[in-house]
Amino acid sequence: MLDLGILGVTMRMATPILLAGTGTLYNDRAGVTNITLEGSMLLGGFFAVACSFFTGSWVLAALAGIATGIIVSLVFYFLTSICGGDELVVGFSMNVLLDGLSIFLLKQIFHQSGSLVDERIVGVPQISSEVLGGIPIIGDLFNGQTWIVYFTFAFALLTWVILYRTPFGLKVLACGESPQAAATVGVKVLRIRFICNLIGGALCGLAGVQISLGFLSLFTQGMTVGRGFIALGSVVFSKGNPLRLIAVTMFFGFAEAMSNRVQLMQLPSELVLMLPYLAVVILTFVRFDRLKKIKGMKDQEAC
Amino acid sequence: MKKTKKWLALGLALILTMALFAGCGKEGEEQGEQQGGQEEQGQEEKTLKAAMITPQKLGDDGPIDACYAGLQAGAKDFGYEIKVLEPEAGEYEDSIRSMCDDGYNLIFCIFSQMQDAVSRIAPEYPDVMFVQVLGDLEMDNVKTINYKDQEASFLCGLAAATMSKTGKVAVIAGAPVGDNVRNIAGFEAGAREANPEIEVTHLYVGSFEDPTKGKELANTLLDEDYDMILQVCASSSMGIREAVKERGTDVCMIGNCVDESTAIPGQVPFSNFSDHNKTVYSTMKEFAEGKFEAGVVNWGLEEGMTKCIFAEDDIMEVPQEVKDLVAEYEQKIIDGTIVPPAELEEE
Numbered sequence: 205m206l207d208l209g210i211l212g213v214t215m216r217m218a219t220p221i222l223l224a225g226t227g228t229l230y231n232d233r234a235g236v237t238n239i240t241l242e243g244s245m246l247l248g249g250f251f252a253v254a255c256s257f258f259t260g261s262w263v264l265a266a267l268a269g270i271a272t273g274i275i276v277s278l279v280f281y282f283l284t285s286i287c288g289g290d291e292l293v294v295g296f297s298m299n300v301l302l303d304g305l306s307i308f309l310l311k312q313i314f315h316q317s318g319s320l321v322d323e324r325i326v327g328v329p330q331i332s333s334e335v336l337g338g339i340p341i342i343g344d345l346f347n348g349q350t351w352i353v354y355f356t357f358a359f360a361l362l363t364w365v366i367l368y369r370t371p372f373g374l375k376v377l378a379c380g381e382s383p384q385a386a387a388t389v390g391v392k393v394l395r396i397r398f399i400c401n402l403i404g405g406a407l408c409g410l411a412g413v414q415i416s417l418g419f420l421s422l423f424t425q426g427m428t429v430g431r432g433f434i435a436l437g438s439v440v441f442s443k444g445n446p447l448r449l450i451a452v453t454m455f456f457g458f459a460e461a462m463s464n465r466v467q468l469m470q471l472p473s474e475l476v477l478m479l480p481y482l483a484v485v486i487l488t489f490v491r492f493d494r495l496k497k498i499k500g501m502k503d504q505e506a507c
Numbered sequence: 508m509k510k511t512k513k514w515l516a517l518g519l520a521l522i523l524t525m526a527l528f529a530g531c532g533k534e535g536e537e538q539g540e541q542q543g544g545q546e547e548q549g550q551e552e553k554t555l556k557a558a559m560i561t562p563q564k565l566g567d568d569g570p571i572d573a574c575y576a577g578l579q580a581g582a583k584d585f586g587y588e589i590k591v592l593e594p595e596a597g598e599y600e601d602s603i604r605s606m607c608d609d610g611y612n613l614i615f616c617i618f619s620q621m622q623d624a625v626s627r628i629a630p631e632y633p634d635v636m637f638v639q640v641l642g643d644l645e646m647d648n649v650k651t652i653n654y655k656d657q658e659a660s661f662l663c664g665l666a667a668a669t670m671s672k673t674g675k676v677a678v679i680a681g682a683p684v685g686d687n688v689r690n691i692a693g694f695e696a697g698a699r700e701a702n703p704e705i706e707v708t709h710l711y712v713g714s715f716e717d718p719t720k721g722k723e724l725a726n727t728l729l730d731e732d733y734d735m736i737l738q739v740c741a742s743s744s745m746g747i748r749e750a751v752k753e754r755g756t757d758v759c760m761i762g763n764c765v766d767e768s769t770a771i772p773g774q775v776p777f778s779n780f781s782d783h784n785k786t787v788y789s790t791m792k793e794f795a796e797g798k799f800e801a802g803v804v805n806w807g808l809e810e811g812m813t814k815c816i817f818a819e820d821d822i823m824e825v826p827q828e829v830k831d832l833v834a835e836y837e838q839k840i841i842d843g844t845i846v847p848p849a850e851l852e853e854e
Contacts (some may be wrong), residue, residue, distance in 0.1 A: 209730065213723060307564075318566020319745060419719045420749050421569045424565050424742050464720075465708045466729045473683055477713040 205329050208344040215345055215353055216419065218457030220245065220411040220428075223356045224435035225442075225449050226363050227273075230400040233367060233444050235380040238252040238401065241297035241408050242432030243302030248272045248412030253423040254313065256325045266352075266413050273409020276302065277401045285394065299432075307425050326423035328352060328413065350418040352410060353474075357405065357450070364446040376400060378432040380444075408432070434484075437492050441487055452487065458482035459473030522852050555587040555795055556608040559787075561617040564593050565714055567742045570764040570783045574617055574640070577787030585790075585795040587613075599624035607632045615640065615787060619685055620662060636799055638790050640783070641686050648801055650790065654781045655807030656686050657693030660737065660831045661814035661847035662808075663761050663779045664697025667735040668705045669829050670776065672757070675733040678709040679724055679747055683741035687711075690739045690763070690779065693847045700845075701832070706734075715741040720747030729754050737761040738780060738803050759823065768818030776823040782816040809841045 222493040224241045231238040244506055252269035256262060282300060283289045326352040346354065367373035379396045380387035387393050416423050416433070434456060442448035463479040559578050563571050569749070572686060575591060581588045594602040596651045599621055606614055615638045616625050623641040629637050629646050637649045644651045678694050680687040682746065691709045699705040710724050721743035728736060729750060736751065738744040751760045752771050758773065762778030786806070793799045807811035815833055817825055839845045 213727075218722070310566075312620055318564045319568065319742060320570075321745060321748075378680055402636055413766065415719060420722060420746055422745055422749070424718055424719065424745055425566070426716050429719075461723075464710075464723050467724075468708060468727065470708065470733065473711045477711060486741075 206481075208341065210458075210465060211341065211344040212348060214454060214457040215349060216457070217460045218453045219353045219356050219418070219434045220414045220431050220455060221351075221438060222450060222453040223352070223411040223414065224408045224432055225438045225453055226356070226446065227404035227411075228436060228439050229442075229444055229446060229449060230364065230376065230392065231397075231438050233380045234376045234397045234400040235383060236284075236397050236401060236404075237291040237295070238277070238280060238404055239277060239433075239436060240298045241411075242300070242428055243299040243417065243431070243433050244276045244405055245271045245412035245428045246306050246411030246426070247302045247429065247504045249277060249416030250309065250412075250414040252312075252409075253320055253416050253421075254309075256327075256421070257314075257320070257322055258322060260326050261327045262326050262417060265417055266410065267285075267328070267419035268308065269409045269413035269417075270406045271409070273405040273407070273412070274402055276409070277405025280405075281398060281401045285397070299327055303426060306423075310423070310425075315501045319422065321422040325421045328417045350414065352414045353420050355410075356414075360446050360450050367446065370484055372396075386405055398494050437484065446450035455487065456480060456483060462497060509806070517807075520813050535556060538745075542568065547787045550560045554610070555585060555613070556589075556609075556611040557581065557587045557613040557615065557794075558590045558592065558609075558611040558792060559615040559617065560599070560621065560836065561591045562594060562596065562601055562620045563618065563741055568742055568765070568767075568770065569744070570781070571617065571741075572788050573765050573783040574615065577784040580784070580792070581788045581791030584685040585791055587791060587795070596777070597622070600628060603628050604631075607635050608718075612636060612790065614638065617641075619832065629741045638787075638799070640786065643803065645803055646801065649803050651803040652786055652790075653803065653805045654686065654689075654813050655847075655849070656689040656730055656779075656781060657696075657808045657813050657847040657849045659781065659813035660693035660779050661697035661700070661736055661840065661845075662836055663777065664694035664699075664707070666697075666777055666825075667694070667737065667761060668698035668701035668830050669832060670736050670825070671705070671815060673734045674702070674704065674705045674837070675731070676735040676737075677707065677728050677733045678730070678737045679740055679744075679788065680709060680711050680722065681715040681743060682711055682713060686755055687739050688851055689849045690737070692849055692851050694779075695851075698838075706733075712740050712743045715743055717743050717747035718749075720746070722750045725750035729758055730838055731756050734758045735761060737763065739763050739779075766816055766818070768820060772820060773822035775818055776825050777815055777817045782812045782814070783792065784810065806838055807840075 224245055228241055242334050248269040251272040252265040255268035256265035280294060281340050285292045310320060314320055330350055332348040337343045375391045375396050378391055379393045383393045388415050415428055438449055438452045442452045459480040463476050518533060520526050544691050548570060561571050561572060565571055565575055578589055581587055592602045613636050617743055618639045622639060622644060625639050625645055627639050629649050633648055639651045641653060642651050676681050678691045680691055683711050695707045698705045705838040712724060721740060727749040738747045747760060748771055751758055751774055756773060759774045759776055764781055766778045766780060801845055
């Protein structure tokens, strides 16, 4: 029952969370509190499905999803940085608005209420090769996934490099930690934040594409079911470190994959459904910085 | 200068306060008028206004759409004015109250989530009739409609176990709540009745609106060689449909609430049917004819409100013996010689 197939499910479950999380990480590190992930993902997913429906091309669909995410982030930027709205209030109301907007558009464009399922919707193809499948563990992890999964993990790793090893990344960190100081040495804080906002939006849009066209090939109302907020939580847990973010989201994906499997073992369902959330609670206790502290204390005792 | 400003401010504040009072007074009067108007109308001729309040959204291609179809048909045939609300959790009471205040006199509250809100509001509006679909409310102006889901799902379990090639059948349900549990209990009992050796299990998605998880769960089951899956999870079942479709014709899904055979042609041999459409329609009819009665009702095979219906296209060519078996047990259940369990055995 606990075969390695669970690894593939873990990856699938972790991908949208990691993708949206990576995007938000840029915002987070640049000092922008953007909580529109859920809305961006949902609307990105919707437009991807709509585009796929009309053009029959998943490439265009993915681009449509990304573009939607960018537009949402532009609106967010306009309302907060230019009009001076509170980030949390704007973010929260945009989430509610975008949820409603997806339903409204569904009704206006497709005359459907609640869900869109059609033969014409083309999903993002899964890449499987025998060579890849032959490699133990790696094969289980990566075989039969969509390219978005590969991209997500590659980009999360790349983000680590960008943030800590490039001038741009260091500017981002400076903007988040001490915007005044950054401005004093000539970093254009608003521009950096603007760029981060766009990256965040684009990645959230793509996360929506993975949910609506990567897992499935349909759109239903509210199909992100809080994954955006889980991503937001993961960013907080990981303290803005991309490598920790990968670990946190993988852990969450694993917990969700486990909860699917464990149900088959006839354990009490209440307990099983709790599993992913229990994982989060455990995570709060086992935070990385505390681990270090505990380790430090033990070392001292040893001395 | 300062003094004038102060007086000005005070004056403005006074005016505003008065405006506030004036506003209140007017509103109150209007409300009074409205209520008066309603009473007059009620005495002369009862206007028929039916509202349907559903926490699960339209477009599930299942029970909610079936209810809505019933509502529309009822409106057409009996001249109702209708309205549908889709409130989020936490807005149930407000939405019911707004419908009551708006003069709607027959209010359908769909599924057990609404029950708490109905129990609180029903006593406040004794003239409004409520219909609680699924629940256990016993109140003077509430009609609670339950289905004996276990009867139809028993038949589905029976047929599924007979048709399964791998000897493994399963249910994917939304959450461990009343009707879901009845469906699971009936299905498992039915499957064991047909084949005591059968492996039967059930999984919960934990949400009625998460097709992603629905698909993962279905794939988990299909990987374990389960070849008949009954879905009881509303919109989450969209994911199950996809998983079953991708796996090919060796596996099939059993529809729920409505005849789902057109959703994946050739892979839905039969559906666990409960007639939400007829429920809403017949209640509207009763109400229009003044025969509405409050109370708890349980509808099952005998009333024809739940059924195991076979796909009309019959692409899967369900063997005649299976159909005969289902018909035989249907009679047995109606006669009362077999009573399918409504609750799960303790695990």
